[in-house]
Amino acid sequence: MSLKVLMMRKKLTEKKNALETLRSKDADFEKREKELESAVEELNEESTEEEKTAVQEEVDKFDKEKEDHEQSKQDLESEIKDIEKEIEDAEKNQPKPNPEPTPEGTERSHGGIENMNVRTKMFGTVQERSILFQREDVKKFITNVRTAMKEKRAINNVGLTVPDVLLPMIRQVVEENSKLYKHVLVRPLKGKARQNIMGDMPEGIWTEMVGALNELDLQFYDTEFDGYKVGGFVAIPNSYLEDSDEDLAAIIVEALGKAIGTALDKAIVFGTGIKMPLGIVTRLAQTAQPDDYSATARHWKDLHTSNIVTGTGATGLNLFKEIITNKSVTFNKYSKGSVVWLMNEITHNKLIAESIGANMNAAIVAGMQNTMPVVGGTIEELDFIPDNVIVFGHMDCYTLVERAGSKLDSSEHARFIEEQTVFKGSARYDGKPVIDEAFGVMSIDTNAPVTSSTFIGDKANDATLQDLTVAGTQITGFDPDKYVYEYTAAAGKAKVDAVATQDSAKVTMKFDNKKINNGADITIAADKVLEVKVNKGMSEMTYKVTFKVSG
Structure with a gap:
């Protein structure tokens, strides 16, 4: 089952719950209607105009509320039918996977289910979904989650590991909720690891057709990565206990994925490098080589003046001339991709407004395609970047290391009043700019760019x-x-x-x-x-x- 179908099922459940809530109010409307009928019957020739007006106003008010109520029910019923039709069509159109041949002498494990491609599949087809939720590890996981919610206690002292077969779902939600995950280089690794980084790209040497080849000057460096935990607390309503295993799994996956995706974006930009990834801006702001900088890593460069640029307050065409000039600080011999621009919505809107005076066509195209006006390149809006500050660079020069496994823990104490159980989800990542000079920071006013951000929650x-x-x-x-x-x-x-x-x-x-x-x-x-x-x-x-x- 694709993530789209999974989310549609979740939406369907929400709509059905909303419809049941509306239907539960039908009895109240019937009661009010009888009370108003009695009030109307009590009116007679001796009733004052004030009494008649008051009753009429109540009747009009009731008619309007009941009409809105009935319309809301009809709208929800229509939406439910549409969603059910979409789910049916989507499941019919899902291609059946071509199973890889089983090597001789080996048995297919896990009841024939295979991990699906991260970007295209989640649980597989309708038939595979049924098999998936019969797997022992998945059944145990869902059962333990339900137990924690029913009994309002911790799952166990060490937490519950999310089954590997569910991890691609979480990763897909992370990708959809992280605006930077799709731009950076993601490497799945186990344990502490080193990544080989090529030195300056050598230039080929021309020679005679039958001449001897020259040796190229090619160097490699090491960049070391660790694994740091990212996570948070998620409150899941106890009403989901009545939902199917699929709906409960969807809630868990969505909550974990959204929390991790948001945290990753902030760490990629402003991460301190202390028990979290090293952010782009944090690296550029370094004024001295860190004490723990690896001896086998690339030569450390001081970039805090060359790649962090304070604006002049220019406007219109001059502003975009300044942006083009500043863009050149990210030139490198490693990335062939275009520059990605990171900013908040206010800064983005300001750039579009300024571009109207520079090039009306460029402003229209930029607004429609979410690209940097005049200059080009994708814009990603991130609300934690301050106003008038733009972080930019070749994002494929940032490596994000993704560790295997996610965990889910429940709190010792449920939220009794809110009828919720609090769960803690976590995953492990590390990352850093491996080609430091491929990034830059600039301001479009006269203030120096902000080079740090507060990480809340710890x-x-x-x-x-x-x-x-x-x-x-x-x-x-x-x-x-x-x-x-x-x-x-x-x-x-x-x-x-x-x-x-x-x-x-x-x-x-x-x-x-x-x-x-x-x-x-x-x-x-x-x-x-x-x-x-x-x-x-x-x-x-x-x-x-x-x-x-x-x-």
Whole structure:
């Protein structure tokens, strides 16, 4: 069964539930109608005009509400018939798979079901769907989910692994809900792995037809990938217990896929690289080679000035001239694909408006095809990118590593009042730009592009400072949520102390770009910088203090 059919079945269930809800109100309308009939019969010649008007208004109101109610039921009944017809047609038109021949001496496992192509199939045909839900691993998975919802308890201490046969469905929903998954290079891997990256593409050397060939200068580098967990909590209404196994599976798949897809997009752009993928913008903003940078990786380049460009505030044709010029920073010898432009909807609309003055035809085409006006290239709207900031580049130069397996856990406590059970879904990914110079960031106003974003939801791992003192005195205006300071103090030696808010957080310091211990003495001088990093889990915050000398 294709994902389209699966989602249509889910939609059909929702429409039927909505219709039942409307039908349950029929008794109320009958009761109100009888009450109004009694009120009308009580009217007589002695009734005042005010009483007659009041009854008439109630009758008119009732007639309108009942008419709307009946129309809503008819609309839903019509929609249900249409969906049922679509499902029937879709299932009839599904091609039967050509099973691969079974090698001699081997048995086909799992009752003849094979994993389907990620992009085209989910459960297979109607017959295969029936076989799928008779598989022991799938039956056990669905049974355990239902048990957790009925008994309002955890599935077990280690969580429930989603059967491998369901993973292609989740992956397909991830692809549909992630706007960047389809653009980046996705590599399924197991364990910690290294990817070979070719160095600069060598140029072939011309020679005589019978001459000896020259050796080309070809180098390979390693890029190491790990596996980090992405996930979240999903509340599933207990009413789905009454649904079929297929509908319940569809809910789980959709919830997991949407949550993972949204998180992946943000990590690909702004990921910190700490227990999550390294984002494009984060890599471009690096001003020094990271301490853990692999010795066998490509030569690290400082791109924070060349590939992060502040706009001039240009408008109209001049703005697009600026965009074309900035696009050139992503030139490389690896990708032959077109540039993909990432921005929010406000920035996108602004570009379309500006393009009208530059080229009306280009603006119309861009609006219809979702491409960059005048310049060309696909535009993807991402709401977490700030206004007037555009992230761009050859997205096939970003590698996303996808680990095998997804897990589903249920909460220890159900949401009793809302009649819901909370489930936690997770999957594992890593990623980074393997060709760093293939990307760029620009602003279309006069402000420097924002190069970081907040990743919400990891409250257990928030990392902040509770106190920061110099010579025993808290720096002026200190606030855990403020990260940049200028502090005036007397020149000379002074002790610096930083206290983390969380007991298990780790604090590291640098003064004048040299590592120092927390509680060490520093020699204060004009424009010297103290950098304090506090780290806990995925969260890392950096506090910077620039010193000014008093007197």
